Amino acid sequence: MSPETLAVVAGRPPRGPGSELNTPVSLTSTYVGGGSMDGGGLGYGRFGNPTWEALETALGALEGGSARAFASGMAAVSAALHLVPADATVLVPHGAYNGTHSVLDLLVEQGRARVERVDVTDAAGVRAALAAVAGPALLWLESPTNPLLEVADLAALSAAGHERGALVVVDNTFATPLVQRPLDLGADVVVHSVTKFLSGHSDVVLGAVVTRSEELLARLVRHRTLHGAIPGPMEAFLALRGLRTLPLRLERSQRSAAELALRLRGHRAVARVRHPSLPDDPGHELARRQMSGFGALVSIEVAGGAAAADAVVDAVRLWVPATSLGGVESLIERRRRHAGEPVVVPEELLRLSVGVEDVEDLWADLSQALDAAAPLA
Template identity: 60%
Template sequence: MSAPQDAGRPASPAGLAPATVAVTAGRPRTRPGAAVNEAVWLTSTYVADGPYDYGRTGNPTWDAFETVLGALEGGRALVYSAGLAAMAAATALVPDGSVVVAPSSAYSGTTTQLQLAQRQGRLTLRQVEIADTDAVGEALRGADLLVVESPTNPMLDVADLPALVDLAHAEGALVVADNTFATPVVQRPLDHGVDVVVHSVTKYLAGHSDVVLGATVTRDDSAGRDLHERLRAHRHLTGSIAGPQEVWLALRGLRTLTVRVERAQANAAELARRLQAHPAVRAVRHPSLPDDPGHARAVAQMRGFGAIVSIEVDGDAAAAERVAAATRLWVHATSLGGVESSLERRRRHAAESPVVPESLLRLSVGIEDVDDLWADLDQALRA
């Protein structure tokens, strides 16, 4: 049985700012005595002849979350058990034997997933520097799917999304964009013609390092609705569903998404500026620091710069590890996007791309006081 037809649709009046949408969308209908918040629906089954029949089919808590995220991204959302479950559903939209173009440096989970599929003979993978529009155009010849990250994880390369979408669609290829780093506060890929947006909800959308979830969003036109139903069927048949309690926590996190992202990216931009002059730092990567006209053109399409900063420590892998171990406020941990600041040397993971320098530290900047964050990072770099 399908979920209610309004599930995942934008529900806030048109023209509202993202901060207002994040707070107001997906609420229960207002009436005297009604709850302000959606409940956590802990049930595996439902009485017959209603809008739901089984817990793998739908859940009112899912609907509330999907409504908010759909409104923020400008489309129709679905929630999954993890970001990789959402990416697997999105890449499954093309048949076996397809040619897939993806970044040479991107989230290692996505890259590993695609490389495994290639080893199994299910697709042909072409990896390319995603910020090089001409190179992506060459790789797209005869392709069926383009997977984009922008900014990329952890190199923070920024893609020219409108140009890449035009090139991909000219080849008849679908475009899937991972918007985890940017969030809809910074950019809305659907506005640039992207077919499917993917999120690791675990990160900024939930924002408190307490859930593992994913999501897809598709446009609210006929083509987008078809993709939405195919993605829903994939979720249903593979069982990649989310627990209602986790979704409720992510929904609560979404309510403060804009204020968290605005504070975190302001901190990140200031830290990136200061780090450029630090004697123990060889290089700083952040979208607020353009390095060529193409980068500037791509960044101009964004509404901010995001809250991730990557730095190359002046030294080897061991030097970078010493910095990560010497911080007191910054948490030495994987993952990102929580209210707390964290850092990690990405090449400590075997699955990380060899394109990533051994001494690179990825900084997930949180919402703490920026001077406290700087003092802690500075002492660690000088230790």
């Protein structure tokens, strides 16, 4: 079945007369054991839950692996980063999500890891960085990256990582499995912030990992169990409900994002537009080959610097100034307002998460905000 169909049908209860169409919310911390208490069944609420498992089944089907849900995207990121042994080297995009950089900084402080920041658009440079690593390594990839929207050649970089014996992890939050499937391109583990596009309604904090390796899956589950990074049943239920409409939401958001990217290029207050749909975007040709769409995130650099960018955020009325992404509502944010944002991100960069509103309304609000900021340029 197509991914669009799987998003609707995967993770349903067995069908029969009078059966429930949706897996219900299972609110229990305790399960009844057998007379011998031999470990049969789920055992305890930290080990499993039927509502988690429905979401995991659906997401695993979409990504082409076995999925496990976590309490947050950061919990999933942390679990994946802890797959490497002590004193390993982690190669990470220089402009990756700042939460990932923060976890890595902590591991460095604790003496558990070394970190090399690389340009993932330069496959030869990444290959050289891998060759220079002494000892075990993990190659962490994002594509498109957050928030620079750089496109990495996942197949080539996964192959390069495996030649060096490195574990390859891809954060697929921006693309979602409807746009690209990193496991098919050679990755060992996929990470998601389910909070974002997968749940899609800005009402859930949740994460997930997906892999085809039974050994890696067992290690990730052990980390989840021992660290207590388990999802809530209600959050899992809401995320699965949101997943059912992902194909519709993403189709609309991607179409609007591409249209807005084209219009933004012509505005006098915009110095640069970043979106892989643009023919002259550095990642355009690779994105065409690797992805089935160009994503619903657009980043722009406002002429006039940080002050002008902040003025745009202050002037919008329909767009919501907020730090998340992937919901039905359109969000806007100047990323360098966060102290932990990588310095390669320009001060004047605004990240736009395009929702499902009418594109003309989105453009009218954004263009008037840019007009107001133009005198500062």
